[in-house]
Amino acid sequence: MALCLAAGPAWAEARHGAADSLPDAPQPQTLGAIHGTVDGPSEAPLSGIRLVLDGGNLSTPRINITNRTGKFAFPNLAAGEYTVSVSGPGFEPVNPMPVVLGAGEDFRLPISLIPMPRVVSTVHVTASTAAIARAQMKQEVQQRVLAVIPNFGTSFEWNAAPLTTGLKFSLQLRDVIDPFTIGTDFALAGVEQWHNTFPGYGTGWPGYGKRFGATLADSFDARMLGDALLPSVFHQDPRYFYHGGPNVWRRFVYALQEVPMCRGDDKRQQFCYSRILGDFAAAGIANIYHDPADRGFGITMRDGFIVLGTDAAVNLMREFLSKGLTSHKPPGAKGKPQKR
Secondary structure (H helix, E strand, C coil): CHHHHHHHHHHHHHHHHHHHHCCCCCCCCCCEEEEEEEECHHHCECCCCEEEEEECCCCCCEEEECCCCCEEEEEEECCEEEEEEEECCCECCCCCEEEEECCCCEEECCEECCECCCCCCCCCCCCCHHHHHHHHHHHHCCCEECCCEECCCEECCCCCCCCCHHHHHHHHHHHHCCHHHHHHHHHHHHHHHHHCCCHHHCCHHHHHHHHHHHHHHHHHHHHHHHHHHHHHHHCECCCEECCCCCCHHHHHHHHHHCCCEEEECCCCEEECHHHHHHHHHHHHHHHHHCCHHHCCHHHHHHHHHHHHHHHHHHHHHHHHHHHHHEECCCCCCCCCCCCC
16 A cells, blocks of 8 residues: 555656647637628629639639628638639629638628729621631641641631632642642652652653652642632532531541532532542543553543542541641631530
8 A cells, every 4th residue: 555655646747747748639720701792882782793712721712602682601711811803794893802811710801893884885897708718718728737737628617708719729729839748749759650650651860750740730730620610610618627526426427428528608518519520630631741651531530539539538637637736726616516
């Protein structure tokens, strides 16, 4: 018993010392609130006013709409610095209001809005269809895949204005004389020389020169006939209009369909006489400057169908690849508007 009495005070002192060495327990944080009333002229409460609270420890801004008595409230807020933004239709804009909220503080924020002065005016803005088309084409001739390959013939504006005859010729001429197009014709002539395509041209530099000249002429004929002259005669648009949307199958069918079909200048789909006749006419004209051994009806028909097949492949690339790789697209253009 004497031993226990002797040890008691020492044990209590040790326990007290151990308790003193423990860290203080975290105190719960007291939350506060920001509330108030939004009023207008003559202190009339305004309902439907939008308030946005940001700052403090908020991960995302909070939004509140005043009730029919003009009141709003942002409860359960930790201490910190906040900003309150207010906006309402018909009222002058208000700069964001800073609020420094203390722990557990109930902050009242009265807000008054000033109506915007009513100005009645009538402005008539008219722009001709041709002027709109010129502005849109000016943007289109800047479009390039990977900033190199011209993508002038693709319209990402589904409701683009129809091109005039002059714009149709200008668009194709820009494509024909583009350095990348000429470089492609230069390379294609080299491939033909390597495989001795059209052997009537011969070999060596003279043969290559003939092949290069013929390739340039083929490109010029196909574009000027099928994408400029005949579209002007038949009132058809030579461009490919990007479809887009989530339905991959529908886009695939649309891309292939746009070989025999195209958009008229009246924005209606129709059989594409200009493209079909243009491709085969360009193949027929090639008989004039091809070697006699490389001419004939069969070769003309073969070349015409090759061009049509190339058009289909190009359309598929335009639909599924070019949009993400094309620079200088019109902002916000998403192709055909999707039904909801």
